[in-house]
Amino acid sequence: MSGRLLAATASLGLVVGLAGCGGEDPAADPTGAAAFVVGARGNMPAPRPAGLAVEVLDRAVENQSLAAIVVADGEPSVLGTRPLLVQGATSQAREATKNDNRQAVLDGIAGARADDEEADLLGGLDLAARTIRSVETLPHEIAVIDSGLSTVAPLDFTQPGLLEADPEELAGSLARVGELPDLEGMEVVFQGLGDTAPPQEALSIAQRANLVAIWRAVVEAAGGVMALEERPLAEDTAVDLPEVSIVPVPNGPACAGPTIELAGADVAFQPDSAEFVDPAAARAVLQPIAEQLVQAGATATLTGTTARVRELGGQRALSEQRARAVLSELVDLGVPASALRAVGLGSEFPGYVPDHDAAGNLLPGPAAQNRKVIITLENGDTWVLCE
Incomplete structure (x- = not known):
């Protein structure tokens, strides 16, 4: 018997039996199932349910549901199951x-521990859904207590651009290759999305927001309904856990010499739109850029680029609109409009990353890499921000 199964037996205390008979206020018939998907691995805080995740447990206890704990490491597995049957001849019993x-499930979550390297949350969701779907009665609920930073294909956030990918495109690509779990009719609560622990770098506000949007799109495309518990995970993770690859986290705009590249992690736009996802966050990124332009009296060209989606004319129009949105924000921050010009190249630009597979399907990660606004200083100037 593996260490994981021994821990499951001890912490969940597998129960077989029926609710007690007789006495006042008899217990209702058992109904429904709830699964708790936990990371319990390196690069994230320890999984400790709170808020909405605890409410899933409380409902399961009241409903006498089947409870299951799934560990979402590189090879997800069921840690243990327990029918939460109510026994006793009296209301006090x-x-x-x-x-x-309730305590048995909490102890099981606290005692969970990854056995395998890497993180496969998509696989963990699938295993949880299949486990609770074996119970015919409703409700079916899943509480996910995890950072959300999967490192296993087909949802591997270590791949360039995937953390900034368009959520709907990413969910659609998973659906197209049959990699979405069946969450039809299920409610899925997430807690801890974007919460990290060393050596994994912390996510920015914009990066965490896109990660949340990605998982929401995945759950909804899979037929489920998602709720987000904002309370962060904060407890130290266990030691000596299997290795998990670090997800690269861009730290500000990429710049070199006269150019600065603003990608989705810097100034994210709504899909097929020149509207900022978070105008305040975009302004914060553009503030130091505007300050240098003003102080140096510099001029610059803003070049919008995009993925190879729709015809080239539409690509160029959208990429120019996004460049003009950045230009407008810089002007609002004090840069003279006469010092700036905007152009749109669509997907025809130096450095374009192929963003379709051999069958012509869009690749969300490379597509995200191609969506950017490049600010190039003229007259041989260089960005102080790059020094």
């Missing part, structure tokens, strides 16, 4: 059983 059931 039944209430004590409920408390015991």
Whole structure:
């Protein structure tokens, strides 16, 4: 018997039996199932349920549901299951059983530990859904207590551009290759999305927001309904856990010499739009750029680029609109409009990354890499920000 299974047996205390008979206030019939998907691995804080995740547990206890714990490491597995049956001839005895059931699940989550390298949350969701779907009665609920930073294909955030990918495009690409779990009719609560622990770098506000949007798009494309618990994970993770690859986190705009490249992690736009996802965040990124332009009296060209989606004329129009949106924000920050000009090249630009596979399907990661606004100083000037 593996260490993981031994831990499951001890912490969940697998129960077989029926609710007690007789006495006042008899317990209702058991109904539904709930699964708790936990990271319990390196690069993220320890999984400790709170808020909406605890509410999933409380409902499961009241419903006498089947409870399951799934560890979402590189090879997800069911840590253990427990029917949360209420036993006892009196209301006090039944209430004590409920408390015991609740604590057993909490202890099981606290004792969970990754066995395998890497992180496969998509696979963990699939395993959780299949486990609770074996119970015919409703409700079916899943609580995911995880950073969301999967490192296993087909959802591998170590791949360039994937953390900035368009959520709908990414969910659509998973659906196209049949990699979405079946979450039809299920409610899925996420806690801890974007919460990291060393050596994994922290995500920016914009990066975390896009990660949340990606998982929401995945859940909805899979037929489920997602809720987000904002309370962060904060407890130290266990030591000596299997290795998990670090997800690259861009730290500000890429710049070299006279050019600065603003990607989705810097100034994210709404899909097929020149509207900023977070105008305040975009302004914060553009503020130091505007300051140098003003102080140096410099002139610059803003070049918009995009993925190879729709015909070239549409690409160029959208990329120019995005360049003009950045230009407008710089003007609002004090840069003379006469010092700036905007152009749009669409997908025809130096450095274009092929963003379709051999079958012609869009690749969300490379597509995200191609969506940017490049600010180039003229007259041989260079960016102080790059020094």
